[in-house]
Amino acid sequence: MKPLRRLFAPLLALLLAAGLVLPALAGAPTMRATVLFTHDMHSHFLPAVDESGRSYGGYARLKTAIDAQKAVHPDAILVDGGDFSMGSLFQTAYADSALELRVMGAMGYDVTTFGNHEYDYRAAGLASMLNAAVDSGDPLPAIVEANYLLPSREGEFAAVGDAFDRYGVSDYVLLERGGVWFAVFGIMGVDSDACAPMSGMVLQDRVQTAQRVADEARARCWEENGVQPLVVCLSHSGTDGSGKGEDYQLAREVDGINLIVSGHTHSTLGQPIRVGDTWIVSAGEYSKNLGVVSMDYKPSGEVSLTDYALVPIDGALAEDPGIAGLVEGYKKEVDENYLSRFGMTFDQVLARNPYPFESVDEIYATRHESTLGNLLSDAYKWAVEEATGEPVDLALTASGVIRESFAVGDLTVSDVFNAASLGIGADGVPGYPLVAVWLTGADVKNAIEVDASVSQLMPAARLYYSGVGAYYNTNRMFFNKTAAVSLLGPDGAGAAINDDQLYRVVTGLYCGQMLGAAESSSFGLLTITARDASGNPIDMDRLEDYIVHDAQGNEVKEWNAIARYLQSMGGEVDGKYAQPDGRKLVEASWSPVKLLMNPNEFTIAAIAAVLALIALGVWIVRRVRRKKQR
Numbered sequence: 001m002k003p004l005r006r007l008f009a010p011l012l013a014l015l016l017a018a019g020l021v022l023p024a025l026a027g028a029p030t031m032r033a034t035v036l037f038t039h040d041m042h043s044h045f046l047p048a049v050d051e052s053g054r055s056y057g058g059y060a061r062l063k064t065a066i067d068a069q070k071a072v073h074p075d076a077i078l079v080d081g082g083d084f085s086m087g088s089l090f091q092t093a094y095a096d097s098a099l100e101l102r103v104m105g106a107m108g109y110d111v112t113t114f115g116n117h118e119y120d121y122r123a124a125g126l127a128s129m130l131n132a133a134v135d136s137g138d139p140l141p142a143i144v145e146a147n148y149l150l151p152s153r154e155g156e157f158a159a160v161g162d163a164f165d166r167y168g169v170s171d172y173v174l175l176e177r178g179g180v181w182f183a184v185f186g187i188m189g190v191d192s193d194a195c196a197p198m199s200g201m202v203l204q205d206r207v208q209t210a211q212r213v214a215d216e217a218r219a220r221c222w223e224e225n226g227v228q229p230l231v232v233c234l235s236h237s238g239t240d241g242s243g244k245g246e247d248y249q250l251a252r253e254v255d256g257i258n259l260i261v262s263g264h265t266h267s268t269l270g271q272p273i274r275v276g277d278t279w280i281v282s283a284g285e286y287s288k289n290l291g292v293v294s295m296d297y298k299p300s301g302e303v304s305l306t307d308y309a310l311v312p313i314d315g316a317l318a319e320d321p322g323i324a325g326l327v328e329g330y331k332k333e334v335d336e337n338y339l340s341r342f343g344m345t346f347d348q349v350l351a352r353n354p355y356p357f358e359s360v361d362e363i364y365a366t367r368h369e370s371t372l373g374n375l376l377s378d379a380y381k382w383a384v385e386e387a388t389g390e391p392v393d394l395a396l397t398a399s400g401v402i403r404e405s406f407a408v409g410d411l412t413v414s415d416v417f418n419a420a421s422l423g424i425g426a427d428g429v430p431g432y433p434l435v436a437v438w439l440t441g442a443d444v445k446n447a448i449e450v451d452a453s454v455s456q457l458m459p460a461a462r463l464y465y466s467g468v469g470a471y472y473n474t475n476r477m478f479f480n481k482t483a484a485v486s487l488l489g490p491d492g493a494g495a496a497i498n499d500d501q502l503y504r505v506v507t508g509l510y511c512g513q514m515l516g517a518a519e520s521s522s523f524g525l526l527t528i529t530a531r532d533a534s535g536n537p538i539d540m541d542r543l544e545d546y547i548v549h550d551a552q553g554n555e556v557k558e559w560n561a562i563a564r565y566l567q568s569m570g571g572e573v574d575g576k577y578a579q580p581d582g583r584k585l586v587e588a589s590w591s592p593v594k595l596l597m598n599p600n601e602f603t604i605a606a607i608a609a610v611l612a613l614i615a616l617g618v619w620i621v622r623r624v625r626r627k628k629q630r
Contacts, residue, residue: 030296030297031178031296031298032073032075032295032296032297033180033182033230033295033296033297033303034069034073034076034077034292034293034294034295035076035079035182035232035259035261035291035293035294036069036070036073036076036077036078036079036291036292037079037080037261037281037290037291037293038062038080038081038283038287038290038291039080039081039082039083039115039234039236039261039262039264039282039283039285040081040115040263040264040266040284041080041087041100041285041286042086042087042088042117042285042286042403042421043085043086043087043090043094043099043100044057044058044059044087044088044286044287044418045058045059045103045327045330046058046059046088046327047061047315048286048404048418049407050359051356051357051358051405051407051408053407053409055315056312056313057286057288057313057314058287058319059107059287059323060319060320060321060323060327061313061314061317061318062107062287062290062313063106063107063320063323064317064318064320065290065311065313065317066107066108067320069290069292069311070108073292073294074178075179075180076177076292077111077175077177077182077184078107078108078109078110079109079110079111079112079184079234079261080109080111080112080113080234081113081115081234081236081261081262081263082112082113082114082115082116082118082186082188082263082264083115083116083117083118083236083263083264084100084101084104084112084115084118085100085117085118085120085129086118086421086422087117087286087403087404087418087421088414088417088418088421089331089334089338089339089346089413089417089418089421091421091430092334092338092339093330093333093334093337094125094430095121095124095128095129095132096132096337097132097330097333098129098130098132098133099330099333101133101140101141102133102138103326103327103330104140104141105138105140105141106138106139106322106323106326107323109141110141110142110175110184111141111142111143111173111175111184111234112141112142112143112144112234113143113144113186113187113188113234114143114145114186114188114236115192115236115263115264116192116195116196117422119196119199119200119201120196120198120422120423120424121424121430122200122424123156123157123159123199123200124156125424126160126163127160127162127163128163130164130166130169131163131166131167133167134166134167140167142184143167143168143169144169144170144172144173144184144185145169145170145171145188146171146172146185146186146209146213147187147188147203147204147206147209147210148199148202148204149201149204150164150201150202151201151202156200157200171185172184172186172216172217173185174220174229176225180230180297181221181225181227181228181229181230181299182229182231182232183217183221183229183230183232184232184233184234185210185213185217185231185232185233185234186233186235186236187206187209187210187233187234187235187236187237187250188201188206188236189206189235189236189237189246189247189264190203190206190237190246191237191238191246192236192238192264197514198513206237206250207249207250207254210233210250210254210257211253211254211255211256214231214233214254214255214256215256217229218231218256218301226299227299228299228301230258230259230295230297230303231256231257231258231259232258232261233250233257233259234261234263235247235250235260235262235264236263236264237262237263238262238264238265238267239262239265239269239273239280239282240265243269243273247260247262247280248273248275248280251273251275251276251280252275252276254278257278258277258295259278259279259280259293259295260278260280260281261282261291262280262281263282266284266285268284268288268310269282269283270310271308272293272305274305277303279293279305281293281308284310288312288313289310289311289313290310290311291309291310291311292308292309292310292311293305331347334346338430339413341429342560342563344413344563345413346412346413346414347412347413348412348413349410349411350411350412350413350416350566350567351410351567351571351572351573352571352573353406353407353408353409353411354408355371355408355573355577355578356408357371357372357375357405357406357407357577358370358372359405360399360403360404363399363402363462364399367451367452367456367462367474368580368586369580369581369582369583369584369585369586370399370464371577371578371580372402372405372406372577373399373402373463373465374464374466374577374581375562375565375573375577376402376419376420377395377396377464378395378466378565379561379562379565380395380434380506380507380508380561381394381395381466382561382565383556383560383561383565384434384506384548384561386564387548388436388548390504391504392436392467392504392506393468393503393504393505394444394466394467394468394487394503394506395467395505395506395507396447396463396464396465396506396507396511397463397464397465397507397508398460398461398514399455399459399460399461399462399464400459400460400461400462400514401420401432401508401510401511401558402419402420403418403419403420403421404418404419404421405419411566411573413563416559416562416563416566417431417559417563419559419562420508420558420559421559422510422558423508423509423510425509425544425547425555425557426547426555427554431558431559431560432508433509433547433548433555433556433557433558434506434507434508434509434547434548434556434557434558434561435506435507435508435512435543435544435546435547436504436505436506436548437504437530437532437538437546438503438504438505438530438531438532438533438535439502439505439528439529439530440499440500440501440502440529440531440535441497441498441501441503442499443527443528443529444485444497444503445482445485445497447463447528448465448470448472448485449480449481449482450463450526451463451470452470452482453478453479453480453481453526454526461514465583465584466583467487467488468485468487468488468583469485469486469582469585470482470484470486470583470584470585471483471484471585471586472585472586473588473594473595474586474587474588475589475595476594476595476603477595477599477602477603477606478602479525479526479600479602480599480600480603483594483597484597484598485497488583492581502533504533506548509543509544509547512530512543512546513543515528515530530543530546
């Protein structure tokens with residue numbers, strides 16, 4: 001039946017769109033269809049506190065909100081737009097216990113999709129997670145994914161394919177609630193794929209796939225049920241700050257999608273974005289809100305939006321005792337199976353923080369020096385020097401890997417892990433490790449220039465550093481905005497960086513893997529070549545060979561480096577993080593001296609081009625005058 005369905009689906013979709021098989025449904029009564037939605041929850045099982053001290057999120061509160069909405073809309077479906085994992089200590093049980101999918105099942109989720117972070121633990125971790133979820137016997141949400149496909153069913157991907165089959169991962173599902181049929185499918189975005197460098201999956205064209213799946217789902221629903229479904233796309237693609245972006249393009253180019261739940265960019269849309277007959281909605285990250293969208297629906301396929309709200313998940317909501325009990329049990333599992341190897345516990349206090357750090361949104365939005373970025377990069381430098389006994393010239397981190405900020409008050413192990421929660425090491429233990437490589441002085445300057453020139457196009461590439469100071473002017477020539485870079489000693493004194501000299505550089509494994517992205521975003525003009533201690537270029541597929549290990553042979557994890565650095569401060573965060581220390585100076589100046597100081601080849605070429613144009617203009621004027629004088 002399935003091959004025939006796929007054969008006739010385009011024809012049926014065409015007939016449906018043309019209205020040739022729908023007259024009998026024209027007089028059918030209008031029904032109310034409600035979709036409850038989240039996305040980018042990132043394993044945030046527990047409430048968190050933002051930089052202002054406001055409590056938000058938490059799955060026990062979220063369940064209370066879900067139940068309240070279902071009391072009003074008993075036939076609502078509950079869906080999630082992906083990145084349900086990776087963001088807190090609970091993710092450390094991802095591969096073994098699948099806590100995220102199990103707690104989503106307990107909260108009543110009907111459908112979710114994969115985001116890029118579901119692939120952080122690589123093919124083996126994803127397969128293990130899906131199998132653990134099925135083995136649990138707990139209720140689970142359906143998983144839909146249409147355009148992010150296995151490269152083969154061989155090698156390590158054989159286990160993934162088997163796990164997909166066992167769990168029932170599919171392009172789409174059809175659901176019926178109170179007489180309303182929903183067709184729900186999943187799509188992975190281009191940027192999401194770029195943010196999953198170790199997934200091994202193959203990204204198919206989003207627009208073509210979405211059109212095929214929407215047509216097939218509509219045709220199947222008509223064939224089996226005699227009605228048109230309300231088509232919902234769970235898209236892990238996102239919208240940008242202006243409301244455009246990949247999901248806007250998807251809505252514009254694909255016919256037949258009624259609703260796009262837009263994940264990946266952590267957007268919060270106070271009002272839906274309408275593109276033709278498609279509405280795009282987003283509720284923000286970390287279960288800060290529960291999205292509620294209601295539509296009037298007819299079996300003929302006519303749909304109109306009637307209501308939209310974002311329900312805040314905060315301290316005003318009581319905690320559902322069932323979910324709260326599950327989460328407490330999960331905390332003990334994390335203590336026993338993960339944190340014990342580091343000699344730490346979930347709620348252990350590492351230091352008291354009296355200082356208001358920037359929010360993650362502020363770090364993304366501005367070019368300024370970040371006291372939080374300073375602390376993290378200092379922690380990486382300190383931890384590697386302590387672990388290896390060897391000096392580190394500079395350490396780098398990027399805004400894209402800073403997942404949460406630190407609030408005023410006690411900082412716990414959980415808080416620190418949340419701030420640096422991504423990935424897994426070559427040892428198979430959750431948490432990205434630090435890597436130590438060598439860069440030439442010229443490449444160090446290029447890395448700083450990525451921050452100055454490229455980060456406006458790629459906010460996730462904003463850099464924060466330890467052991468180096470830089471000044472850049474946003475009005476300078478592109479790819480030469482940085483006017484001065486120097487090494488900083490322990491006393492803060494600067495020293496010149498020699499272009500040909502090698503410098504030992506520490507960063508996280510993920511940041512190291514993304515060096516190529518920085519180079520491509522600068523059109524290959526800013527090259528950054530990681531090298532070994534002898535100056536030989538490193539095969540980036542073997543970057544894991546340069547993971548830093550301690551004296552016992554354990555990988556030095558990013559989060560644990562921060563935790564131990566805080567512990568070393570004696571109970572309170574060091575006062576040097578009360579304010580910026582000047583290691584990154586940014587201004588917008590039109591001073592000719594500041595615009596032209598230390599020009600590189602790009603500025604020199606631009607000046608030469610301007611002078612050539614001036615000379616050409618003078619020559620043309622003189623020629624014209626001579627002709628007039630004749």
